[in-house]
Amino acid sequence: MIKINHVAIVVSDLEEAIDFWVETLGLTLEKRERAEAEAVEIAFLPVGEGEIELLQPTGEESGVARYLENRGPGLHHLCLEVDDITGTMERLRERGVELINETPRVSDDGQRRYAFIHPKSAGGVLLELYEFARDGGGD
Amino acid sequence: MIKINHVAIVVSDLEEAIDFWVETLGLTLEKRERAEAEAVEIAFLPVGEGEIELLQPTGEESGVARYLENRGPGLHHLCLEVDDITGTMERLRERGVELINETPRVSDDGQRRYAFIHPKSAGGVLLELYEFARDGGGD
Numbered sequence: 001m002i003k004i005n006h007v008a009i010v011v012s013d014l015e016e017a018i019d020f021w022v023e024t025l026g027l028t029l030e031k032r033e034r035a036e037a038e039a040v041e042i043a044f045l046p047v048g049e050g051e052i053e054l055l056q057p058t059g060e061e062s063g064v065a066r067y068l069e070n071r072g073p074g075l076h077h078l079c080l081e082v083d084d085i086t087g088t089m090e091r092l093r094e095r096g097v098e099l100i101n102e103t104p105r106v107s108d109d110g111q112r113r114y115a116f117i118h119p120k121s122a123g124g125v126l127l128e129l130y131e132f133a134r135d136g137g138g139d
Numbered sequence: 140m141i142k143i144n145h146v147a148i149v150v151s152d153l154e155e156a157i158d159f160w161v162e163t164l165g166l167t168l169e170k171r172e173r174a175e176a177e178a179v180e181i182a183f184l185p186v187g188e189g190e191i192e193l194l195q196p197t198g199e200e201s202g203v204a205r206y207l208e209n210r211g212p213g214l215h216h217l218c219l220e221v222d223d224i225t226g227t228m229e230r231l232r233e234r235g236v237e238l239i240n241e242t243p244r245v246s247d248d249g250q251r252r253y254a255f256i257h258p259k260s261a262g263g264v265l266l267e268l269y270e271f272a273r274d275g276g277g278d
Binding site for chain 2: 007009023048078092122125
């Protein structure tokens with residue numbers, strides 16, 4: 001089972017973007033968070049079973065800042081949630097897909113593994129994969 | 140209630156794109172369809188409650204063809220499903236948002252109303268809105 005976890009949008013002004021997506025369009029602002037490792041401030045807007053994430057660079061050196069500089073604001077990446085990120089990445093590798101992360105990274109809270117696929121292997125799309133930890137239950 | 144209906148991706152070669160998204164990543168190809176009005180061939184890949192749509196231009200004159208020419212392949216637009224497209228568009232207009240379609244268009248099967256918001260009013264994102272017709276049931 002694969003689903004869209006989030007669509008990430010690069011913005012130059014987070015306040016202005018929240019004004020559009022939340023105040024004007026009617027989405028809900030769940031939280032704002034600074035991700036120091038990626039040098040972005042993120043606004044999380046849940047929408048159905050997924051989320052829209054608004055990313056504003058907090059410095060000039062990050063990948064997101066360079067993207068904004070080169071391409072302007074707009075759609076940045078798509079994240080798909082998969083059941084088995086290791087198996088998926090193995091299959092991608094076998095088929096010659098270039099991965100940005102060779103092995104999944106683990107989120108700070110330990111609940112999520114994630115990896116990026118290089119846009120040149122995904123038709124120009126920066127594609128992220130998520131796998132959430134399952135609640136116990138198994139044997 | 141708002142949800143992500145689809146994420147549309149412009150591709151230069153639909154066969155190659157299907158090979159990546161379906162054969163390699165594991166999504167399902169539901170159908171392929173030519174949309175003559177937009178001069179594109181579309182592959183529909185259901186994913187959770189939404190869909191990924193792969194768009195390949197079938198001519199050189201369409202908006203999608205120009206996008207591919209200018210920006211290269213990649214994420215093209217985001218479509219949100221809303222309950223009340225007329226009310227949403229009214230609110231957008233009151234707030235000075237530029238709409239590509241001033242009134243909703245109706246799909247050929249009559250089941251869906253849709254409109255595009257101009258990227259310059261949506262932080263660089265080409266944003267589409269959908270409203271599906273409700274099944275009878277009312278009074």
